Amino acid sequence: MTRTCRVLVLSAAALVGLAGQPAPAAAGKRIAVLEIEGARSDALRKQVASVVSRRHRVLSPRQYHRAARKAHATRLRPIDVRRVAALLDADGIVEGMLVAEDRGYVLRLRLREGKTGRTVRKFTVFLREPRMPKKIRAQLADKMYAAIRGLSPLADDVADDGAGFDERGDDRRARRRD
Numbered sequence: 001m002t003r004t005c006r007v008l009v010l011s012a013a014a015l016v017g018l019a020g021q022p023a024p025a026a027a028g029k030r031i032a033v034l035e036i037e038g039a040r041s042d043a044l045r046k047q048v049a050s051v052v053s054r055r056h057r058v059l060s061p062r063q064y065h066r067a068a069r070k071a072h073a074t075r076l077r078p079i080d081v082r083r084v085a086a087l088l089d090a091d092g093i094v095e096g097m098l099v100a101e102d103r104g105y106v107l108r109l110r111l112r113e114g115k116t117g118r119t120v121r122k123f124t125v126f127l128r129e130p131r132m133p134k135k136i137r138a139q140l141a142d143k144m145y146a147a148i149r150g151l152s153p154l155a156d157d158v159a160d161d162g163a164g165f166d167e168r169g170d171d172r173r174a175r176r177r178d
Helices: 003-020 042-053 061-071 078-088 134-149 172-177
Strands: 030-037 057-059 092-101 104-113 119-127
Touching (some): 030 042, 042 134, 061 078, 078 092, 119 134
Parallel strands (some): 030 057, 030 092
Antiparallel strands (some): 092 104, 104 119
């Protein structure tokens, strides 16, 4: 076998091997990382998004706001978050605020569950400057991964065939008409 044939066979085998493996984020959940309120916080949003994107699929603030306009959700109330998460098929939403204090900055992050819209976990990070060092990112990543792992999936717990009857046998449509 010539050298050219070997190179072609090996590269084809490598492509087949890579195509068969799913992307690491494909197995994770869909998380929307919103803007962080406060001065000089855009770099922090990117850092938080990079932490989440290592194991999960990150949805941009732009995607969230488009879906929010469609759902007529103007605030971050639980019912509005739930509606937008349903449109995006998002399992969770991360929002945050950066506050300047005497000796540095305080970053407050909130993880909301997509299914209910309620706050599942809050994270507080103390920073000297408005960016996260690697050590703090690693600590935040461990805590966020544990909290995200605990999020319930967006799909309903009860099977629905669309006929108006669920597993419990009650007719939801009949109840609405009464």
